[in-house]
Amino acid sequence: MFSLFDQGPPAPCPDPFNMAAYVLGSAATLPEKPALEILFPDRSEVWTYSELEKVVRATATGLQELGLKPGDRVLMRLGNTVEFPIAFLACIAVDLIPVPTAAQLTEYEVGKIIHEIEPKLIIAASGVPYPSDPPCRVVTEEVMVAMQSLPMADFILGDPERLGYVIYTSGTSGKPRAVCHAHRAIWARRMMWDGWYSLRQDDRLLHAGAFNWTYTLGTGLMDPWTKGATALIPCPGTDSTTFPQLIRAHKASLFAAAPGVYRQLLKTNETIDAPQLRHGFSAGEKLPISTKERWRTATGTEIFEAYGMSECSTFVSGCPDHPPSKRSFGYPQQGRRIAVLDETGALVPSDTLGTLAVSNRDPGLMLGYWNAEDETKSRFIGEWFVTGDTVSMAKDGAITYLGRADDMMNAGGFRVSPIEVESALNAHPDVHESAVAEVRVKADTTVIAAFYTADKPLTDDDLNRFAATRLARYKTPRLFVRVETLPKGANGKLLRRALRQEYEDLHGQA
The missing domain is CATH 3.30.300.30 (ANL, C-terminal domain)
Known part of the structure; x- marks a missing residue:
């Protein structure tokens, strides 16, 4: 038996389609439901679905009034504030191409990105570095906030295969690569709802990350909003050791964090009283078994891991309905086509080491790297996008992660x-x-x-x-x-x- 998982394709993405319209669809059916609660020590800042849709579409109008046209790139140099997801969705709503970047990047690094993607606009928060002589217009975060009082723009619908946004990842060549994603990438994330989160509309999902981290943007915001759930985000500067108190006080039913956060909060919390919590989940790096066991002892719940990457988000995971074995990472999500290959691109037998690969049929897979056709082609063998990670696949599809095939x-x-x-x-x-x-x-x-x-x-x-x-x-x-x-x-x-x-x-x- 060979290492191949394929149980049929997912439902096709609607056409015409707009990612932002899809994410904010609950504004029509659940207008007064909290979409977002920002957790401060003494209060919560609540955004309903109708309020969120209004500010996104109004900001989109402001961007259009600056003269931006569909296809123009907008470089986001924003900090850990709600303006980050608002700007991201506002761009996508009117077919601008947002390029979110980590606030920690230096002026030198940002300069290289600007040279590569040639943005028409930079949205910049105070204190977030960018070159002092940028080749395009710069608007401040304050100007962007002022746009929220404008009339709402109409969503621009179109081919779900068209470019929607660009994110940066470190390339194996040493040069960070701009990863281009289509609007339909958000549709592919539906496979995570059951395959990782067990996500429900009545969930309150607390994500430990900052607004301006792509893990938070996807798992902590876009996914719960698409489902009609409530996203909970801690205010800037929140100490990780206080998350157990936040989980309990704000009745979080799901908790998402990177492995390092779990380690930190378990250092000072041997038991965690969280009666509404169903489970936690983790991504970004391999979670030590010892951390999983300590969490289980402290909360009585499980942590479910997921494997993904900037080029294809998350496609292997454990979930309550299909928990992984002690050694495995999880299973390919339903609707995915996954394989383990040898160095020639041939399928390896089950339980044999090889390189994890995902089919080019996957709706979550990138369109390619920006202006790097040769490097894009180099990542494929036939239909397979090769991840560079060494794994084995059991006969039942369970994936055991064994490390990078390169030095990343x-x-x-x-x-x-x-x-x-x-x-x-x-x-x-x-x-x-x-x-x-x-x-x-x-x-x-x-x-x-x-x-x-x-x-x-x-x-x-x-x-x-x-x-x-x-x-x-x-x-x-x-x-x-x-x-x-x-x-x-x-x-x-x-x-x-x-x-x-x-x-x-x-x-x-x-």
């Missing part, structure tokens, strides 16, 4: 290319060469470590300051280690795994 790293749910970090460090005048790897420092904790050669030891402060000018904080190494030489293969290729193994052996973390 994970930093708090963000994928980071070692080549990008090395390129930044190698520009330091005293660094001859560097190699970067993700190393384990505790049983359930990994960090990005930089190994470098130099004529003399360099201080961590010096290297941190230099990196901060070229790299977002989450990409910056947490460890700097000077070495005599860097291990290389016969072809001169850096052997990052050897560095990682040597470090972990030396520090007892292997």
Whole structure:
């Protein structure tokens, strides 16, 4: 039996279609229901579905009045505020192309993005970096908020295959890639409702992330809104150890967080009284079994994991109706076509190591990388988009994750290319060469470590300051280690795994 899962295609996406109109559809049937509650220590800021639709469509009018036309790119440089999802949906409502970016990106990194996507507009919040001499118009967050009093724009409907939005991910080449998604990508997320969340219209879903994180944007906002549920988002600066209290006080039935958040809140909460909570879910990186077990003991509920990526969101997961075994990540969601391939692109037998791949028929799969046709083609073998992750598939479809087939790293749910970090460090005048790897420092904790050669030891402060000018904080190494030489293969290729193994052996973390 071969490692292939295919139980038929999902329902086709409606045509014509608009992603924002679909996400906000509950405004017509549930106008006064809370769509969003922002949780402050002493209050909640509540947005109903009708209010949310109004400000999105009014903001869309404001963008049109700036002279923007369908297909124009809008670079989003916004912080952890509700204006982030409002701007995102407002663009999509009138066929502008939002490009959300992490607020942590440096001016240097943002400059490269601007050069690549050539935006017609930048929406920028105070304190969020962007070049001082941008080649297009910039409007402030305050100007965008003022647009919310304008009349509501009509949704522009069209081909569900047309470009809807662009998100950035670290490419294996070391250059962050702009991933282009169609409007129909949101329709594909319906497969998560049963396959991961067990999402219901009466759910109150608390997401621990910030508004301006794509994990929050999809799982914490777009999905509950599409279903007609209520999204709960903590205010900026919320301490992760207080989430148990928020879950109880705001009657959250579902809780979403990255593995690091679960670890932090369990440090100070051995028991969690949350009578309305059905379960939690996690994504971004592999969740340690020990964390799952501690959560189960503390709450009496499960955490269900999911596997996805920027190019295809989430397509493998566990759920209450189909819980995974102790070792597996979960199962391909119904409607997905998933395979495990060898290096030639052939299917491997069940329970055999190979590379996880998803069919080009998947409605959640990207359209491609922006202006990078060759790199887009390089990610496919026949019909299969090759993820680069090593897995095995059991006869029943259960997926066991075994790591990256390349050297890509994970930093708090963000994928980071070692080549990008090395390129930044190698520009330091005293660094001859560097190699970067993700190393384990505790049983359930990994960090990005930089190994470098130099004529003399360099201080961590010096290297941190230099990196901060070229790299977002989450990409910056947490460890700097000077070495005599860097291990290389016969072809001169850096052997990052050897560095990682040597470090972990030396520090007892292997």
